[in-house]
Every structure is written in structure tokens, then in C-alpha cells.
Amino acid sequence: MRNRGAKLTRRKVLVGASAFGLAGSFATRVLSAAPPASAVTPELIAAAKKEGKVVWYTSVDLKLSEQIGKAFEAKYPGVACKVERTGAERLLQRIGQEYAANVHAVDVVNSSDASHLIYWKEQGLLAPYVPEDVAKFYPPEHKDPDGMFASFRVFLSIIAYNTNLVKKEEAPRGFADLLDPKWKGKIVKAHPGYSGTIMTATYQIAHELGWSYFEKLARQNVLQVQSAADPPKKLALGERAVQADGVEYLILKEKESGQPVEPVYATEGTPIIVGPNGVFKAAPNPNAARLFQSFCFSPECQQLCIDIGGLRSVHPQAKEHPGRTPLSQIKLMKDDPAAVLKQGEEIKARYVKIFHV
Amino acid sequence: MTALASSAPAERRRFAVDLSLPVLLLFATVLCLLIALPLSWLLIYAFSDKNGAITLENFHRLLSDAAYLDPLLVTFALASLSALIACVVAAPMAWLVARTDMPLRRTVRLLVTASFVTPPFLGAIAWELLAAPNSGLLNQLYRELAGLPEDAYLLNIYSFAGLVFVVSCYTFPYVFVLVANALDRTPGDLEDASAILGAKTWHTAWRVTLPLALPAMLAGALVAFLQAMTLFGSPAILAMPAGFHTMTTKIWSLFQFPPRPELAAAASLPLLILTVILLRAENNVLGRRSYAVVGARNSEPRVIRLGVWRWVMLACALAVLTCPVFLPYFALLNASFSRVASHLVWFDNFTLQNIRFVFHELSATQLALRNTFVLGSLAATIGTILALVIAYVTARQAVVGHRLLGFLATAPVAIPGIVLGVGLFFSYARPPFLLYGTLWILLIAFLTLSLPAAYQQLQSAFRAVHPELEDASRILGATRLRTLWKITTPLLRNNVIATWCFIFVAVIRELSAAIMLFTSETKVLSVLIYDLNESGDLAAIAVLGLLMLVITFCIVALANSLRFGGRRLPRAG
Incomplete structure (x- = not known):
């Protein structure tokens, strides 16, 4: 009578997810890895324009996230970027609440708690998608082996x-x-x-x-x-x-x-914080989502994050900002999502x- | 259907006579759905464990853990103090405005209305700008004037006292409005009699006017108490930084991942019980006396001359209004145009960047505005009709079971918005009512939450209207509904308009249920502001807050112009 599915505990989902994960890992082992890299094609842009918008749930500071959205809109006119900014733990709660009620509003998610991406992946909510930049340039420890997410931003607390x-x-x-x-x-x-x-x-x-x-x-x-x-x-x-x-x-x-x-x-x-980006499988605007995901990992967007955002980047083509202490000179703690x-x-x-x- | 349409006129009239009961039954059913459904979920959750088995464990945890007991005590203290302060401040002010020749009475009324419609969370944020211990404008001024070092401060808004103060700022209008309205409705006959018989002015006020206004004051205190108790925004903004919880913020924190709705449901039951007890007590106090003061006859109340004191009184009233209106509005205005919210705007740091950001860069602004407006007007219209009919039914005891109807209409007052939000989430996020993710679920939440106050307003209005006019109408052959529409509603027109505005304003400032029920597509202004507060974007909040206030004032002005515009306007509409 009571729908207990509406209530999620991490533990419960993990039990369910591990079953899924078994099947999932089996499948990926057969396919051996992530899907091939996807370039931004004119077809993708056209399809994204048809959808007209992308919804990005993120925990990056509001001004920066809106600026990233505006930069995306400027590059791909006709695709609006709707930024939904709140704390990462609130995003986790909200997406859980929405998905429990079958509301699929989020296209792309960015969380400053990297463990969330593992959690959503284990739940089977993410879609495999590897932007060209991620495949070519990103170090292995900053991308999911199954191509579900990659480190969009790196910064410190x-x-x-x-x-x-x-x-x-x-x-x-x-x-x-x-x-x-x-x-x-x-x-x-x-x-x-x-x-x-x-x-x-x-x-x-x-x-x-x-x-x-x-x-x-x-x-x-x-x-x-x-x-x-x-x-x-x-x-x-x-x-x-x-x-x-x-x-x-x-x-x-x-x-x-x-x-x-x-x-x-x-x-x-x-403490070092890694904030990965991932595309949702049930994204209401799947093409715009992929286009945005590709944009996020482009050298252009990464440089924007550094210059106007003050973030760090693991994209080798993005340059450290003059006047800031380079990441290599800072004693870091170890992250373990x-x-x-x-x-x-x-x-x-x-x-x-x-x-x- | 066709058979009905072609039936004889006489038959139709008989059908019309019978219509009252079905309509009333319909309202009862709607109410049940609105309130009983989420309440049942609440009860089910309170008495079950994680796996759905029946248990008392939740209550055991509540009563044995200081993490739950302390917030309960804090909440009780907060609500009692706020209600007390509200009465002490608002009742004399209402008397001054309604009965004396104090200058600028209309202005004072308008200013109280302004504080009434100011969302409490906005007030709390504005007071952060004013009285945060280090960056607060008032504390900076104090240090400047007294020549004190950097960490000296006069006021600390992040404290229990600070919270009580801010909450009182925005609950005292409840008492004021109810008492002032009651005094407006009270004819001068009794006071005239008292004066003719030789009583001094103050003696008349004490022995005649006060007792007449007492029911309204008690009702006001009750509403103030309940408002303070169920408030979420102000404690979330002021108490959590200070390191303590009230019941509402505690309940909210229980829904953070991993959610524990069972505990939250159980934690909300003490509030529910307390409220039921208070409502019964109020009923007992008011039930013994008759306060029918509006009959077929009426006379203007006499004005009490204060002499020189009228200027002193005006100064006092304006001083009170500084706290909820002048200072916060100034702080918001300042933050809107300042590069740094804690610096006074001057030539070197004046900026329009904040305004540009809100209207050009913040992608949620337009959507939130539209949602808020749609929800506000819908909830106000439907809510007023609901409240009017229910208040009529209970005040005139028109139908069997009217007590239950009255109880159902007042019950939501006992449910913190956030808990109702969760009840609604569980009720409407599953078949057969799949409403989560749409504006409908928010509409239901706002209707439910604003119904008690709307109902109380209209019911106390009904109480003051003697049924003789309605009786006359009924004797002359009109049905109950026709009487309600033709006789009672015009008599209460001001109250009805006030109720509409009241609901609209309540919707604009509602935060606690909305925060559980919104999705990115159904975001409202209050949620947007709260989100901005959590990341400390004070400038954007200031701009949005001022916008919110402007919209609210437009609605209030519109309602006032209708009210003073005579009888033609409603008929035209």
C-alpha cells in the first residue's frame, strides 16, 4: 500500500545498485570500456537547437554558473541554458526526490561531492558520453572508466x-x-x-x-x-x-x-575538491545535454572557469592564471570519493x- | 441532463432550494482531500519505522534526545514571546489608529500593512544586513559613534533574542489588523453611553473598548503565536548560523539526505497537539459571550482627543514601525545599489551591476516571477471562496457536521508548512494524484496553508454580523446560497477583499512548503531568494526582495482602490 520506493536511503540504493552494477560491469567488460569519443557535429548542434534548452543542476557559485550558461548560449544561439544552482547535498536530495516521483527535469549535473556521481552511476541514472576533449586530454584519474562523468572543475577548500x-x-x-x-x-x-x-x-x-x-x-x-x-x-x-x-x-x-x-x-x-559533470540517461533534452557536456570540457570553457571563475582545471591546454599560487606548489590532502x-x-x-x- | 434542462420552472426552483446542501458537501469533500490526505500520511509516517511496520520508536527518540527536545522548547519560547510582544505593541497602536485623533492615522495603517506584507524571511535577511555583529550597518554606526574597536557590537542578530525580535516585527501586524478591524466595526453607542454617564476617556477605553476588542486581540495573539511557531525562513536564516534549531528547521534538516520522514512526522505532532489545545481554549473563551455588534443600526465611534499627547503617540508609533519597515527597506535598498552589501552606498561604490545580474544573467528570475504571480492569483481566488463558504457554514451552523468543517479549515494552522509540504509530496507524487513537478501541488499547498487565517478572518467577521438580516432574507424565500451572495457577502465586502489580498500576500511570502515541493520548472520567488541566501548572494536578494515588495504593494493598492471605489466596480467585474 505504501510506496516505499519513494524513500531512498543510500544503503538501500547501494544494495539495489550493486545488483545493477554487476550486470553493468559485465556489460562494460564485454564492451571493454567507455563509448568512443564524441565530437560536436553539426547534427548534434541542430538537434540541440530543436530542443531549445538545457537544464544544468550545479553547485558552482551562482555568478560563475550563470556566466558559463551565458557563454554556452553565446556559442550556440538558440539553446538556452537554465542554471539550477544549490548546494551539492541539496542537489542530491532534490534529484532523488524528483526521480522518485518520476520527474525528469535535469539534463546535466555537476556536483562538488564527487561521490554523488558514483552514486548516480550505481543507480543507473547516468548516460555514457565522452566528449572529445575528455577522451584526448583528460588524465585517467579524472574520468570515469565507463564514460559516465569527468572532472569538470577542480578547486580547493x-x-x-x-x-x-x-x-x-x-x-x-x-x-x-x-x-x-x-x-x-x-x-x-x-x-x-x-x-x-x-x-x-x-x-x-x-x-x-x-x-x-x-x-x-x-x-x-x-x-x-x-x-x-x-x-x-x-x-x-x-x-x-x-x-x-x-x-x-x-x-x-x-x-x-x-x-x-x-x-x-x-x-x-x-582539501582538494573535484566536481565532475555527468549527463542523465533520462535527460529531457538529450542532445542539448551532450552539446553542453562537450562545451563544458572544451579548453574555451575551462579557461573561462579559470579566468573569470578562479577555478582550477585538469585540461592540459588550460593555463594557470598569473598571480595565483599554482596547484603544483600547494600541499594537498587526498580525495577519495x-x-x-x-x-x-x-x-x-x-x-x-x-x-x- | 437534457431531462433536467427541459424540466418545468417550478421544478427548477425546487431543485435550486436543494442546491445548498450538495454544494456544502462538495466543499467538505474538497477540504477533506486538501487536509486529511497529507495529514493521514503524516500520522502513518509518525507511527511507523523505516520498513513501514508500526512502532512508537520515533516518539521515544524525540523524547529522549536533547537534539529534539531543545528545539521544541526553543520554539515554544519563541512563539510565546513573539505573541506577547505583538499584543503589547499592536493593541495600543490599533486603538490609537481606530479611536483617537492621532495625526497620520492612515499613514500608520498603511505602514503596518507594509510590515504585514513584508515576507518574514526578507525581513530576517534585511536585519542580517543591519545587525550582524560585525558587518551590520547599525553596529558599524555604533562603533563609529562610540569610537569602539572592530569587534565591539551593540546588536547580535544571530541569537535567540535577535530571532524573537525579527519574528515579532512581522507577527505584530496580525494582532494590529484584527484589533483595528474589530474597533472599526464596533459602534460608538456603548462608548457614548459610558461617556454620557460620566466616565473619563481612559476609563471608557479600559472598561468598554478593551473588552469589546478583547476577542480580536486574543485571536490575533493566537495567530501570532502560531505564525511564529510554524515559521521556517527566519529561524533558518538566523538560528542556524547561531548554532541552534527551532522545530521547523530541525524538521527540515531531517529531510536532508538521507531523509528521515518518520522522525519528522513524529516531531511535528507535538506542534499539532499544542495548536489544537490552543484553538479549543480560544473557542471556550470566546464562546461564552456574544459579540454581535453590527446590527441593522450603526453609529460612528467617537474620536478621543489626545491633545499634545497625540504627537508623542505618533512618535511612538513611528518608532515601532522603524523596525519592520524603515530600517529593513533602507538596508535592502542600500544593498541593491552597493558593491559590497555592508557598505553604505556612496559615489565610489554605487553600482547597477546587481540589478543587471538579477534581470539579465540570473536565468531563474522570469520563471519564478511568473510562477509566483499565477499561483498567487489562483490561490487567492479559490481560497477566498472556500473560506467564505466554510466561515458561513460554521458561523451560522448551517449544516450537520459544521464543527468538523471548521476544524478541518483551521487544522492546517497546526502543520508547519514544511511538514505539510512533505505530506503533500507523499500524497501527490504517486498515482492516482501525480502532481509533483507541476504548479498544482504548490497551489494545493498554498491553499491549504492560507485557508486557516482566511477562514479565521471571515469567521470573526461573521461573528460580528448579527444574523437578523440573513434571517429576513431567508424568511422572504431566498436560499442559503442566495442569501450568502446577496446579503452577507456585500455586508462583508471589505473583509472579503482583505482576505483575497491576505491570501495573495501569504502566497508570495510562503517559503516552507514551497521549498519541499518546487522543482526547477516550478520555482517561486521565495524559494529563489532562500537559495540565494544559502550561498550568501545578498545583493541579488536585495534586488529581488524589493521587486517582491513592489508587486505586493501594487496588489494591496489595487485592493484598496476597489474597497474605496464604491459599489459599481464589483458589479462591473
């Missing part, structure tokens, strides 16, 4: 401070410094229940430094915001002096536009227990 409120010598150098009593009431921090960036970062920090770091941080009266895009804005406003986490790309952007913010690459290492997928629920629950919200 960093500590940062407001230079009007904190002198350079007094600024924190790493996570341990944030536990100093002098920062009590001066830290802003985003939430792993909302933000995929913070979810991923929380896993890496807990893995390297242990949960005791968060337990001590919680005693610092942090201002708890939701999105990882919010702490940089709170710093620029001057609302808090230091961010314990938050996206690097907005700090770089704010700094370059003259706002008093400064990034800190922690001595313990900085498969582990995040397994521990996601537990991380959220533990975080809520520690921070009370």
Missing part, C-alpha cells in the same frame, strides 16, 4: 582571512592555529549537510587530523553558514575575520577585485552532533 581585521603575521597558517582562543567568535564555516565541497573537505580533514579537530573547533563559536560559497562573502563583508573552510575560487576572485581577503594554504595540507560515498551519512550525523545544527 581553504582557510582565508580578512586583511582589514587580521594582520598578516597574526593570520592562521593551518587548521591547528584556528583552535587558538583568540579566534573565538571570529570564524565562519560552511556545512557538509548542504555543501558537497565541505562534505568532501570534512572527510579529508577528519581522515588526516581526526574528529577531535572539529570537536575543538566547535567550541570556537563559529558562525555556521550553509554553502561553501558563503564564507568568502562573509569575509568580504567583514562579518567574520577568518573562514575555516570555503571555496578557494571565490577568495581568489574577491581578492583580485580588490576585496580585503587573503587565502591560506594550510601547513597540514589543503568512494570513501565519502561509504561514510557520507556517518560524516553528516557526526558533524550535526558536534556543531548542533
